[in-house]
Amino acid sequence: MAATMRAWEVAAPAPIEDGPLRLVERPVPEPGAGELLVHVRTCGVCRTDLHVAEGDLPVHRTHVVPGHEVVGEVAALGAGAEGFAVGDRVGVAWLRHTDGTCKFCRRGAENLCPDSRYTGWDADGGYAEYTTVPAAFAYRLPPGVGDVAFAPLLCAGIIGHHALRRAAVPPGGRLGIYGFGGSAHLCAQVALAQGTTVHVLTRGEEARRLALDLGAASAAGPADAPPEPLDGAILFAPAGDLVPVALRALDRGGVLAVAGIHLSDTPPLVYERELFYERELRSVTSNTRADGREFLDLAARHGVRATTTEYPLSRAPDALNDLKAGRFPGAAVLVNDFS
Ligand SMILES: [Zn+2]
Ligand SMILES: [Zn+2]
Numbered sequence: 001m002a003a004t005m006r007a008w009e010v011a012a013p014a015p016i017e018d019g020p021l022r023l024v025e026r027p028v029p030e031p032g033a034g035e036l037l038v039h040v041r042t043c044g045v046c047r048t049d050l051h052v053a054e055g056d057l058p059v060h061r062t063h064v065v066p067g068h069e070v071v072g073e074v075a076a077l078g079a080g081a082e083g084f085a086v087g088d089r090v091g092v093a094w095l096r097h098t099d100g101t102c103k104f105c106r107r108g109a110e111n112l113c114p115d116s117r118y119t120g121w122d123a124d125g126g127y128a129e130y131t132t133v134p135a136a137f138a139y140r141l142p143p144g145v146g147d148v149a150f151a152p153l154l155c156a157g158i159i160g161h162h163a164l165r166r167a168a169v170p171p172g173g174r175l176g177i178y179g180f181g182g183s184a185h186l187c188a189q190v191a192l193a194q195g196t197t198v199h200v201l202t203r204g205e206e207a208r209r210l211a212l213d214l215g216a217a218s219a220a221g222p223a224d225a226p227p228e229p230l231d232g233a234i235l236f237a238p239a240g241d242l243v244p245v246a247l248r249a250l251d252r253g254g255v256l257a258v259a260g261i262h263l264s265d266t267p268p269l270v271y272e273r274e275l276f277y278e279r280e281l282r283s284v285t286s287n288t289r290a291d292g293r294e295f296l297d298l299a300a301r302h303g304v305r306a307t308t309t310e311y312p313l314s315r316a317p318d319a320l321n322d323l324k325a326g327r328f329p330g331a332a333v334l335v336n337d338f339s
Contacts, residue, residue: 007128013055044069067126160187179237
């Protein structure tokens, strides 16, 4: 193994057009106690990476390497790392540490742990030739899904699944999906496989076509009213002004789940029109490892597939630029072309 590797780090957060990412040569990281060293094969590009690069999220680690949808191969084990062997295919996702002792962890809500830490924000992630992950937070990947197709499932898929559960659509119910990028198109597949009627509301001709191809009952613009009242809705677009729009589209007792880690400010809500009749507004925060395993099982069982656009790792900033501009449907995936 080489002693150094190439990695993209956030030199200083700035609008992506101004080039906040910088390609650097760094030592290959040493896996710490309980950690795996992972040779990156692919890394999905998540909107959160854009928020990290642009500074919408506060800096948790200076010069952090983004990327938290990694499919790779175990290259070495740190002291006491268990459950994996060198050569195993492994998935590295967003959540990488919880304390296991707080009241949230003890009641099965480790996504709310105040001591949680995240790949590509608190620790260096997958926009690099190598990364590390605590073995206890690494995912074992089922065979049969390729490295490119799998990457977006690891954050976009898992978070979308958690958001779908937060939206609490009853069996046979009607779900509205606002925004139709990486996470949404995976979430829609699970909802459809479970017999839910899906209405997609999004900008972008191509995204609407993809929604209909996947089996959505309708696809329209984000400001349009869906053809029938919704039992649940998920807001994937990071646009706070869609919150009242989506709340008004809910039927009595409907739930709106906001899936993003970042949302522009919401306008004032009009109680009678947007919240009364027990409509609920909920946020979605990360996921538990149990959510992750449940989604990966469902995805394998129902053949959930990411629509992907490949970029070489050497062109990671282009992928982020194109994500911001909405230039591709589905999810971008970086393929390690360095090693
Ligand atoms: Zn905790
Ligand atoms: Zn993500």
